[in-house]
Amino acid sequence: MLNSLSDLHGYVDKGQLTRELGGSLEYCHSQWIHHRTAIENFAMTVKTTAQMLQKFGTDLAETELPNDVQCTKDLLTAHTDKHNNLKDELKLALKQGTTLLGCIKEQAAKSENHKLNPDEMENQTTVERLLAQLDETENAFEQFWCKHHLKLEQCLQLRHFEQDFREVKVSLDSLMDSLNSLSDTGDCVARVEQLLKELKTLEEKAQPTVEKAQLHALHGDQLIQSNHYAVDSIRPKCVELRRVCDDFSNEAKKKTDVLSKSLQIHVGIDKVNQWSEKNQLTELRNLHNQYEVVLSEDIKTTVLKALKRLEDVQEMFEKRHVSLKRLTPQGLQGANNLWLAELLITPTVASSQLKLIPNKKKNIRKAKGGIKIEVMHEESQGGSTHVVVTNETEESLSNRRR
Structure with missing residues (x-):
């Protein structure tokens, strides 16, 4: 206190x-x-x-x-x-x-x-x-x-990347479906040219989408490089976009190549059908052998039919040539040989010319293959000789002439 x-x-x-x-x-x-x-x-x-x-x-x-x-x-x-x-x-x-x-x-x-x-x-x-x-x-x-x-x-x-991926993927798949549905076989030159034109149009139409897909894949690469947490989800989508773009490009190139070769084949077939050149048989056969791997069965069949027609006609020419050699008289002059060859090789011309020849003495001979050949000589000097070649039927002759 x-x-x-x-x-x-x-x-x-x-x-x-x-x-x-x-x-x-x-x-x-x-x-x-x-x-x-x-x-x-x-x-x-x-x-x-x-x-x-x-x-x-x-x-x-x-x-x-x-x-x-x-x-x-x-x-x-x-x-x-x-x-x-x-x-x-x-x-x-x-x-x-x-x-x-x-x-x-x-x-x-x-x-x-x-x-x-x-x-x-x-x-x-x-x-x-x-x-x-x-x-x-x-x-x-x-x-x-x-x-x-x-x-x-x-x-x-x-989410933006995934949304854009889905949109681009749908567009690419649609273009791929259109490309796959585009035929790579045509039955004629005009059809193949039309298919090539459609293919080019489709490629031009697809170009913006393909470029967008490639840019989107590049954007995905940038996200991956920025240490994005969803790398495992982004990387497969980038791979898928590039794969589809490559598939479209490769398929388009493949179809272009096949159609271009088909165009050459059909042009060759048209030349054969028009008898425009003597070397069409070899040229068409070479094209067939060269492009056989990429040709469709329909085109192969068409080519083989054309080659068969060429071989048949060539064989016909060769047989007539042989027959001509066998039937030519020993004393026939060189000018008469040429005139006779023209008649034998060109049945239509021969038919029209024979109508102008007066009645002559006839020698009738049977050639091989059932062909009846009439050889007419002038009675006096045996100078001018005329040969008529006919098949067994008029229909067969008509087919040969065609």
Whole structure:
């Protein structure tokens, strides 16, 4: 028990006592209550803000990524708005703590020695600790948010990539179907030329889509190089796009090659049918042998028929040539030989010329193969000789002439 203030000063330094107790300590009880209340409120704000950030981080971590573009956009917008709201809350809390710390530090300017008393020093330390805690919470949340926001942006990139992939793939498949449905066999020159024209038109039509697919595959490569989280999903799609583009290009080249060779074949067949050149048999056979691998069965059949017709006619010429040699009289003059050859090789001309010849003495001989040959000599000198070649039937003769 102390009897006076002087006895108290013997136990407690005057610098630790207020003026009411004879000391020099600056103290205002109402101000102390105000500061302590503000500090408690700030501490509660820091705690509440940290809980909100933690809860939001948990929600983000448990969120499933959407499977389409629009839902991903909506989720990205919702999370960004929530993040911005929490950032505003953080700013308010930081402003509250900074203001409170400033008020506490102002007390030093009001004191005689420009120093804070022990209570104010403790309050300052408490506020600074709360501000540091709030700053650490904000930094941790921002790091998490940056990762989450990047994942959402990559998810949106992925959904755009997948959507564009599906659209381009559908277009490529449609073009591929059109290409596959385009025949690579034609039954005549005009048809093959029309098919080549249609093929060229289809290739021109497909060019923008093919270029878009290649650019999209390149975009996928860029996403892979940027360490996208869905590399295993992007890479196969890039491979698929390039594969389909290559398949279309290769198939188009193959059809162009086949149709071009078919065109040569049909041109050769037309030349054969028109009897325009003597070397058509060899030329057509060479084309057939050269392109046999790529020719369709229909074209092969047409070529073989044309070759057979050529061989039949060539064989006919050879047989008539042999018959001519056998039937020519020993004393026939060179000019008569030429005239007789013309008659034998050109039955139509021979027929028309024979109608102008008067009745002569006839020698009738049977040649091989059932062909009846009439050889007519003039009775007087045996000079001019005429030969008539006919088949057993008029129909057969007509076919030969054709």
